Amino acid sequence: MSPVDQTLQPAWLLHRRPFRNTSLIVELFLPRLGRIGAVVRGGRKDPSLSPFRPLLVELKPSGEMYSLRGCEPRGQTLQLQGKGLYCGFYVNELLTRLLHRDDPHPDLWPLYEHTLAALCQGERLDVILRQFEMGLLEEMGYGINLGYDILGEPVRSDCYYQLDPEQGLLVAAQGYPGSDLLAMLNGDWQADTRRTARQLCRALLAPHLGDKPLKSRELFREK
Structure with missing residues (x-):
């Protein structure tokens, strides 16, 4: 894994699943890192963590996965229907x-x-x-x-x-x-x-x- 990177990077969320009481484990796709796994503390309350919404994320290596330290939209959710x-x-x-x-x-x-x-x-x-x-x-x-x-x-x-x-x-x-x-x-x-x-x-x-x-x-x- 790369060293701590406090720069926001473009990402797409591929998959999410509950982790412990309020957190998530997410699969993200980034141009520089490929597919990664990340833990999001309290992430279930964040509406931006959804598929088909372009994101900017801040990551920190944490064991075998990353910790998602920051996240914000970089555009509107894509209007995929049917x-x-x-x-x-x-x-x-x-x-x-x-x-x-x-x-x-x-x-x-x-x-x-x-x-x-x-x-x-x-x-x-x-x-x-x-x-x-x-x-x-x-x-x-x-x-x-x-x-x-x-x-x-x-x-x-x-x-x-x-x-x-x-x-x-x-x-x-x-x-x-x-x-x-x-x-x-x-x-x-x-x-x-x-x-x-x-x-x-x-x-x-x-x-x-x-x-x-x-x-x-x-x-x-x-x-």
Whole structure:
């Protein structure tokens, strides 16, 4: 962990849970520190400690986590509504589940902020999520090349491909249509491409998420 830092830093709250009588343990995402855990004494009374509200925080290292010494809004709470709100919870849950604490990901910060802003528009939510998932996997070192198979051959629109999550795509008799993979690469999000992208991203994320279900996916089913 870094030394005591009394400078306010930009942050987003990913998750919060009660701690003792009036305190919280929060998961925060910062451009310089990545995902961190912090204890907030008396934090349950602070209305600014909520998801989708841009924050400025003051942190102090405290054992395996930080102590949040100060917090103030740096903007208005984003107006995520309906399915867009559930998508926001999903994005936060992915970061909480997949990022290691105290592992900086500065290039992921602008992608996260862009994703939240796009979700506020309420259009093509699935495409926004696929782009975030692919960017997150790439940042973590688990991305795949949609333009080439594992032998270095260009993906062909008239072929099908299976996925090896650790290596990439390989030609097969059936599987993901090459035409959809190339459409994803080129940002051509037709209906068939969107279905293929959803299946592919789920397969890529599955080894890293494990068997524990995502709570945000349960919200979608209940909706």
